Amino acid sequence: MTKNIAVLTSGGDAPGMNAGIRAVVRSAIHSGMKVWGVERGYQGLIDNRLVEMDGRSVSGIINRGGTILHSARCEAFLVPAGRERAAKTLLDRDIDGLVVIGGDGTYRGAAALYEEHGIRCVGMPGTIDNDIGGTDFTIGYDTALNTAVEAIDRLRDTADSHDRIFFVEVMGRHSGYLAMMSGIAGGAEAVLVPETPTDIGVLVDRLRACRDRGKTSSIVVVAEGDEAGNASEIAAKVSEQSEFTDQRVTVIGHLQRGGSPTAWDRILASRLGVAAVEALVEGQSNVMAALNGGEVILRPFSDTWEVKSAFDPRCVRIADVLAT
Ligand code: ADP
Numbered sequence: 162m163t164k165n166i167a168v169l170t171s172g173g174d175a176p177g178m179n180a181g182i183r184a185v186v187r188s189a190i191h192s193g194m195k196v197w198g199v200e201r202g203y204q205g206l207i208d209n210r211l212v213e214m215d216g217r218s219v220s221g222i223i224n225r226g227g228t229i230l231h232s233a234r235c236e237a238f239l240v241p242a243g244r245e246r247a248a249k250t251l252l253d254r255d256i257d258g259l260v261v262i263g264g265d266g267t268y269r270g271a272a273a274l275y276e277e278h279g280i281r282c283v284g285m286p287g288t289i290d291n292d293i294g295g296t297d298f299t300i301g302y303d304t305a306l307n308t309a310v311e312a313i314d315r316l317r318d319t320a321d322s323h324d325r326i327f328f329v330e331v332m333g334r335h336s337g338y339l340a341m342m343s344g345i346a347g348g349a350e351a352v353l354v355p356e357t358p359t360d361i362g363v364l365v366d367r368l369r370a371c372r373d374r375g376k377t378s379s380i381v382v383v384a385e386g387d388e389a390g391n392a393s394e395i396a397a398k399v400s401e402q403s404e405f406t407d408q409r410v411t412v413i414g415h416l417q418r419g420g421s422p423t424a425w426d427r428i429l430a431s432r433l434g435v436a437a438v439e440a441l442v443e444g445q446s447n448v449m450a451a452l453n454g455g456e457v458i459l460r461p462f463s464d465t466w467e468v469k470s471a472f473d474p475r476c477v478r479i480a481d482v483l484a485t
Contacts, residue, residue: 163281163441165195165256167211170228171202171235171263171270174418175287175301177426178228178262183219184434185260185285190216192442197256201231202263203238203270206247211254223427226304226419232263238270241277248278256280258441260434262287262300268462272447281446283437284462285430289417292336294468295460296451300433303425305332305417306342312413313347313380320378326368326405328381330392330412338472339417340384345476350379350484356472359389365403367484374485432457 168185170178182198189196198218200210212218222229237243251259261271262285271282286293289305309331320327329349331340337354344352350371353359364381371379383392390398392410400406422430429452436450436457448459460468 163194163258165254166258166260166441167197167199167251167256168260169199169202169205170230170232170287171261171267172232173288174228174232175289176226176304176420177300177422177430178287179222179225180422180427180430181262181285181287181300181434182230183223184431185438186214186219187216188435188438192438198230201233203235203247204233206250207237207243209250224421226421244274244277248274248280251280260285260437264288264293265465268449268465272462275446281441283440283445284449285433285437286449286451289339290333290336291338292470293465294470295449295464297471298429298452300426300430302339304420304422305339307423308417308420309339309343309413310346313343316411317380320380324377326379326381326408328383328392328396328408328410330383330385332417333384333386335386336470336472337384340382341476341480344382345480347380349382352382352480353387353389353395354384355386355388356474357477359387361389361398361402365399368405
């Protein structure tokens, strides 16, 4: 039975990762295990940067954004020699279980670590993008959504005052999920996402229709991965093809990654953290603690690569209908 485990955060940081670390540390101790925190993701395993954690070392972090363990991307872990050094760091301390908080790239690394060195790995989904297959929600998404909506609300005030169009760029790598939900919650006149084709002519027609129905300002939410370009490029194309020239562009950017996690993200991280440790106690590996229809379940890592993430094209219609 596993006696010693470690926890790390990897890939892009997300608010709520600290709540996840806290949950893993405290539930491991509760189960009679020792637990180490690994600094800077897989790089910390290679560099032997581990600290033993106790209940007090995670005091006062449930409300803090970022990750106290720091996160990193690690090229060396992509090759077997790097993973061998990482495994040695763990095995020298008799650690045979690892909780990884991150995205699908992180799980690919974890799967290789298990396959090559037998270190059992359990994942927790952490990213603001909510683009990991097999879970309804990821840790950090709700906080980022609320940050984006607050920004849109503020921009609406100034857009209204000056009868302007605002183009607001929302993060999400290749996924439009965060942008779509931000647009629905912020009452945007249009939402442009990579999952659906963007046609500047159609967008211009929509902005005209909104104006003709009496709207004096408009908000266009642009997902950072939209295939028609970033918010500035799309704004420029709209001005070239229309009479709309009084426009402003705001990129919310990394503001979406920071901040105190919402209650939802803290609760999600806490539930998934307890489930991840229980999975290790049961002897499981290569599974992610996930939310499925309100229930916490374990999904194979392969689902995170093979199952499509939560983007629902019906939301495009909802955003369109409600923007009229
Ligand atoms: P995320 O986990 O958010 O998807 P990345 O894709 O950047 O973020 O992956 C995080 C880290 O996981 C990488 O820096 C690398 O160390 C490791 N990793 C990613 N893909 C693989 C892979 N195919 N094999 C081994 N390790 C990987």
